[in-house]
Amino acid sequence: MKIYNQIDEIPYSKMRAIAIGAFDGVHLGHRKIIETLVASENESQKQKLSAMIITFEPIPRAVFNPNFKILTTIDERLNCFETLNVNEVLVVPFNKEFANITAEDFVRNYLYQKIGFTKLYIGFNHSFGKNREGNYDFVKKINLPETKIIPCEPIVFQDTYISSTKIRNYLINGEIENANMFLGRKYSIAGKVVKGKQIGQKIGFPTANIIVNNQSKLVPKNGVYSCEVIIDESKRTSLKGMTNIGYRPTFYDNSEKNIEVHIFDFDEDIYGKQIEILFQRFIREEKKFDTSDDLIEQLFNDKKNCLSR
Structure with a gap:
């Protein structure tokens, strides 16, 4: 698995499938997205796409809330990604300056023009960019020729959406077995x-x-x-x-x-x-x-x- 810390380090290629997110916990919902990402191929050429994850360090919520506690360190997240057969990871150094980049600018000028992709997967509750405006509905409206924007449905267990927030609450309340069930480990x-x-x-x-x-x-x-x-x-x-x-x-x-x-x-x-x-x-x-x-x-x-x- 190749790990990049700067966008300029990444060779341009359209033969990529990308998923963006903090992936805190790398829980069962995240794993479903990653499994789909890893299995991606270019339908017209029937060629496997390189599975890339773009994640952030520190996790964005921790930048705006110094008391925020994380489920997984960056090393733990990277270990999980590698275990799940991800090909490439871009670890974006997140700060308040980066947070001011608009979602459209990030997708069009960074992902589409500098990195390259054919498929972009966006989680059901994931938002990014200035004022957190970037979500599936927003990105779908951006004109990005020869690309496919794909929404990722949530994983439901016992009528509950699996999320990092729910896992965090389980741990705070000592409900370890529920947290482990949602984490898958x-x-x-x-x-x-x-x-x-x-x-x-x-x-x-x-x-x-x-x-x-x-x-x-x-x-x-x-x-x-x-x-x-x-x-x-x-x-x-x-x-x-x-x-x-x-x-x-x-x-x-x-x-x-x-x-x-x-x-x-x-x-x-x-x-x-x-x-x-x-x-x-x-x-x-x-x-x-x-x-x-x-x-x-x-x-x-x-x-x-x-x-x-």
Whole structure:
């Protein structure tokens, strides 16, 4: 997969199919668009078109809202695109100046004249350009000879449109299984293991404390989760564990928010290493226990719950 960061790097070719979007989460709806994109061909010549995605970094909403949390980092999005057999990706450096380019200017002068395409796919709720005027109906009216503008219908699951916003809300509410269902995979966060207070070690449940690599990444609701943990990215071997997100109220009154994972049947030193936590199920709310013994008893129950399925 070829990755471009500037439009001028891209060789012009009409033998392209293009889809534009933030693709935050690369959820099942996005995947349907990408699968259609990858299968595109020029009907008249029966030739395969090069599948290109144009995405943005940072995600546009994050530029206008500094508190906005993303579902996928740019590296995660690119990994998903490559897995789905996308041929080319243009990562547009998004800023407020770029946001002032009109939709018509972007489509006609950049996509049509500089990059080239035969087919342009536009999502059902996607809009772009100045004042977000660019959508399927708008682009369809632009005179672009020998091209086809194709609308992408939403994916509906249990009477609900799959969208990044809905997934974000599921995660905020701790509804991990619903979020994973819409994503088509387990939601994950990655970070570096750092030394903590070693309280877990003292009570028989040692934990790896992590600092999330990208602070714009959405961290799910506070609580305890069953999870899988990947330590060696090259091997992608997953280990079972349980993650706590929160403030450890049994031991602290005014603690900073913390993400720690207890990996079952594991005792290696992983300080300084990168790990990825893949969330499976929400187990319970974070709770302040009267004694450490009460907490230990609960942790054994949590582990049993995590291993039950």
